[in-house]
Amino acid sequence: MTKIAVLGAGSWGTALAMVLSENGHHVNIWGNMPERIEEINQKHTNEHYLPGVKLAESIIGYTDLEEALKDVSFILLVVPTSAIRSVTKQINALLDDKQKPIIIHASKGLEQVSHKRISVIIDEEMAVEKHSGIVVLSGPSHAEEVAKRDITTITAASSSEIASQAVQRIFSNNYFRVYTNSDVVGVELGAALKNIIAVGAGALVGLGYGDNAKAALITRGLAEISRLGMAFGADPLTFIGLSGVGDLIVTATSVHSRNWRAGNLIGKGLPLEEILENMGMVVEGVATTKAAYELAQEKGIDMPITAAIYRVLFENARVDEVVEELMLRDRKAEHSTSKMTAEEE
Numbered sequence: 444m445t446k447i448a449v450l451g452a453g454s455w456g457t458a459l460a461m462v463l464s465e466n467g468h469h470v471n472i473w474g475n476m477p478e479r480i481e482e483i484n485q486k487h488t489n490e491h492y493l494p495g496v497k498l499a500e501s502i503i504g505y506t507d508l509e510e511a512l513k514d515v516s517f518i519l520l521v522v523p524t525s526a527i528r529s530v531t532k533q534i535n536a537l538l539d540d541k542q543k544p545i546i547i548h549a550s551k552g553l554e555q556v557s558h559k560r561i562s563v564i565i566d567e568e569m570a571v572e573k574h575s576g577i578v579v580l581s582g583p584s585h586a587e588e589v590a591k592r593d594i595t596t597i598t599a600a601s602s603s604e605i606a607s608q609a610v611q612r613i614f615s616n617n618y619f620r621v622y623t624n625s626d627v628v629g630v631e632l633g634a635a636l637k638n639i640i641a642v643g644a645g646a647l648v649g650l651g652y653g654d655n656a657k658a659a660l661i662t663r664g665l666a667e668i669s670r671l672g673m674a675f676g677a678d679p680l681t682f683i684g685l686s687g688v689g690d691l692i693v694t695a696t697s698v699h700s701r702n703w704r705a706g707n708l709i710g711k712g713l714p715l716e717e718i719l720e721n722m723g724m725v726v727e728g729v730a731t732t733k734a735a736y737e738l739a740q741e742k743g744i745d746m747p748i749t750a751a752i753y754r755v756l757f758e759n760a761r762v763d764e765v766v767e768e769l770m771l772r773d774r775k776a777e778h779s780t781s782k783m784t785a786e787e788e
């Protein structure tokens with residue numbers, strides 16, 4: 444039996460713990476909220492994050508990280524992006540160089556200020572001799588639907604094929620299909636940046652725009668995600684895959700999405716602080732908008748939708764006002780086909 448530690452006892456960590464435990468693995472789930480860990484151990488539920496869902500009794504909750512990591516051969520990090528660095532530091536301090544687990548992360552975002560991808564942060568904080576590879580798990584996957592065993596497809600990306608195949612093996616079953624991918628940059632950027640577009644899509648619906656507007660935002664959103672990704676060496680094919688258009692569709696069209704819901708309330712005129720306070724779960728797209736906006740400015744990459752959403756979130760611009768600005772930008776050709784062109788744009 445494979446022993447796995449899931450670090451982060453929120454919606455996604457809990458849903459992924461369920462998949463792993465159904466696949467016959469021994470799952471330790473670690474969280475920073477003692478009352479939720481007690482609920483997982485006593486009642487086998489995590490009502491705040493996955494209401495009405497019964498968890499396997501074999502999933503054991505921990506508040507002590509050292510205990511949760513004991514003898515595991517995989518560590519799945521699924522805390523908000525803002526907590527990745529500190530949690531990775533703690534793991535690194537607790538592991539010796541004999542255990543050598545595979546490190547997986549399933550979070551979606553970019554670090555504030557440094558604008559780094561999550562696997563880069565993990566790589567910086569984990570001594571290379573203490574692990575057997577870093578794998579990114581990403582794709583169109585609402586926790587609520589995975590917890591109901593709805594059909595889900597996802598990708599496991601790593602520079603180590605052995606590690607990505609091992610991750611594919613532990614997660615795969617008849618409702619959770621995992622592909623492997625070697626484009627870590629593209630998979631992580633697709634995952635992080637789609638949340639920005641989901642905020643925008645929610646805002647459009649909140650303001651009463653129609654299906655044409657939604658399709659325009661998603662398609663042109665994907666164009667700018669790909670443009671940034673290609674400038675960082677991502678494979679353009681990744682953006683028409685699960686962690687590109689797949690995740691963009693599922694996030695930008697669904698009421699399950701916290702990013703879409705936050706955007707929707709912005710479109711309806713509610714203040715951002717109030718929305719974030721009441722969500723009760725992480726809305727990665729807000730911080731990611733800031734990081735991506737700054738990154739695009741720094742690298743001279745044209746990301747007009749991201750810039751528009753930045754203005755709404757951080758400069759109090761109105762949604763209808765930025766929509767008008769986007770529509771009246773300079774006329775352009777639809778495609779920039781080569782990496783060179785994307786970088787020069």
Ligand SMILES: NC(=O)C1=CN([C@@H]2O[C@H](COP(=O)(O)OP(=O)(O)OC[C@H]3O[C@@H](n4cnc5c(N)ncnc54)[C@H](O)[C@@H]3O)[C@@H](O)[C@H]2O)C=CC1
Nearest residue numbers: 452453454455456475521522526550551584585586724725
């Ligand atoms: N919910 C979903 O359907 C999916 C979420 N994700 C990604 O997974 C990541 C986590 O999201 P969710 O589980 O949905 O968020 P959530 O808001 O449901 O739960 C986050 C959990 O992390 C805990 N946490 C926060 N800071 C921590 C720290 N320093 N140490 C330990 N625990 C800490 C919180 O207490 C909470 O239990 C995000 O990056 C999100 O984008 C990815 C795919 C699907």
Ligand SMILES: O=C(CO)COP(=O)(O)O
Nearest residue numbers: 582583584585700701702
């Ligand atoms: O990443 C997700 C689905 O793939 C979940 O999106 P939200 O964080 O917007 O809920």
